[in-house]
Amino acid sequence: MKILVTGGLGYIGSHTVVELQNQGFEVVIIDNLSNASIEVLDGIEAITGKKPIFEKIDLREKQKVQDFFKKHGDVEGVIHFAASKAVGESVEKPLLYYENNIATLVYLLQELQKKESSSFIFSSSCTVYGQADQLPVSEDAPVKPAESPYGNTKQIGEEIISDVCRVTPQIKSIALRYFNPIGAHPSIEIGELPKGVPQNLVPFITQTGIGLRKQLAVFGADYPTADGTCIRDYIHVVDLAKAHVVALQRSLNDRNEGNFEVFNLGTGKGSSVLEVIQSFERVSGVKLNYEVVERRPGDVIRAYADTKKANEILGWKAETTLDEAIKSAWDWEQKIRN
Numbered sequence: 001m002k003i004l005v006t007g008g009l010g011y012i013g014s015h016t017v018v019e020l021q022n023q024g025f026e027v028v029i030i031d032n033l034s035n036a037s038i039e040v041l042d043g044i045e046a047i048t049g050k051k052p053i054f055e056k057i058d059l060r061e062k063q064k065v066q067d068f069f070k071k072h073g074d075v076e077g078v079i080h081f082a083a084s085k086a087v088g089e090s091v092e093k094p095l096l097y098y099e100n101n102i103a104t105l106v107y108l109l110q111e112l113q114k115k116e117s118s119s120f121i122f123s124s125s126c127t128v129y130g131q132a133d134q135l136p137v138s139e140d141a142p143v144k145p146a147e148s149p150y151g152n153t154k155q156i157g158e159e160i161i162s163d164v165c166r167v168t169p170q171i172k173s174i175a176l177r178y179f180n181p182i183g184a185h186p187s188i189e190i191g192e193l194p195k196g197v198p199q200n201l202v203p204f205i206t207q208t209g210i211g212l213r214k215q216l217a218v219f220g221a222d223y224p225t226a227d228g229t230c231i232r233d234y235i236h237v238v239d240l241a242k243a244h245v246v247a248l249q250r251s252l253n254d255r256n257e258g259n260f261e262v263f264n265l266g267t268g269k270g271s272s273v274l275e276v277i278q279s280f281e282r283v284s285g286v287k288l289n290y291e292v293v294e295r296r297p298g299d300v301i302r303a304y305a306d307t308k309k310a311n312e313i314l315g316w317k318a319e320t321t322l323d324e325a326i327k328s329a330w331d332w333e334q335k336i337r338n
């Protein structure tokens with residue numbers, strides 16, 4: 001069975017391609033290489049022994065999207081990762097985000113509407129909840145006004161899919177709201193390749209540990225938490241990838257309630273910034289150079305998932321511990337820098 005993975009050479013996309021191939025799916029990747037390198041294909045093949053079909057397409061080119069689905073009429077499911085995802089950049093360049101994250105979604109759904117039946121797995125984010133009133137955060141927590149155009153594109157994306165599914169019973173869609181993906185494949189053949197200065201905590205930690213960055217800035221230690229730093233739910237990227245395969249199988253087997261469902265993907269455990277630093281020092285033996293600075297605007301204090309729905313309905317549970325995830329990130333950092 002052929003599955004399209006858009007953004008399949010990216011961080012979460014590439015790990016999901018590996019898990020799809022492990023489950024016997026034939027994978028075709030679309031990527032415009034704006035935030036990924038073609039060498040990731042070799043990394044995937046090194047792990048699974050199978051090189052996915054790859055088509056360099058920019059999903060903003062509607063005609064190219066239409067031509068793709070004419071050529072690959074046997075695609076039965078789509079896992080849609082391709083999107084811009086830098087929160088700060090989205091504030092500076094909103095139209096880039098609305099075009100790249102919304103127009104492309106519309107073009108994909110227009111193609112799926114023409115098919116007899118299809119599955120559509122959408123990469124969403126816990127960012128839609130903002131600062132949830134109740135923790136852990138469950139799927140029925142209210143979606144709050146987005147703090148950034150990036151977050152808004154995830155909210156709008158879910159609404160578009162919901163509206164389309166309401167009038168298109170042959171599309172079975174599941175939106176997956178990620179918490180904080182971290183780490184690398186245990187083979188260290190693939191991992192996170194942030195462009196430029198990492199925005200996210202864990203790649204900044206490993207780059208500081210390896211000496212690429214002088215010091216980690218901890219954005220605030222005066223929050224109302226045990227150690228004063230923000231709390232997040234750090235989920236290993238392979239656990240996240242496996243959840244995509246399970247969600248795809250659920251939608252392909254026509255088991256999803258109605259034809260649009262939403263699941264939170266996290267470990268259910270919150271970790272503070274200082275706890276992540278301590279985890280890194282424990283698994284690497286490296287003393288991390290960091291300094292507490294001002295809070296980062298837009299940061300929520302606490303976010304960690306209520307995983308009951310995914311555990312019970314998808315039959316999926318994150319298995320990797322924080323230390324194991326951080327260790328994989330550190331192993332990957334050492335490999336790509338040597």
Ligand code: WQD
Binds near residue numbers: 085126216219
């Ligand atoms: C985590 C914690 C920071 C960097 C973002 C997006 C979200 C999703 C995941 C795409 C926070 C602190 C960070 C640093 C720090 N992305 N931090 N120093 O903000 O929870 O989520 O990435 O889908 O949509 O919003 O992740 O890793 O940036 O920050 O102190 O150099 O680490 O303040 O408390 P975040 P993050």
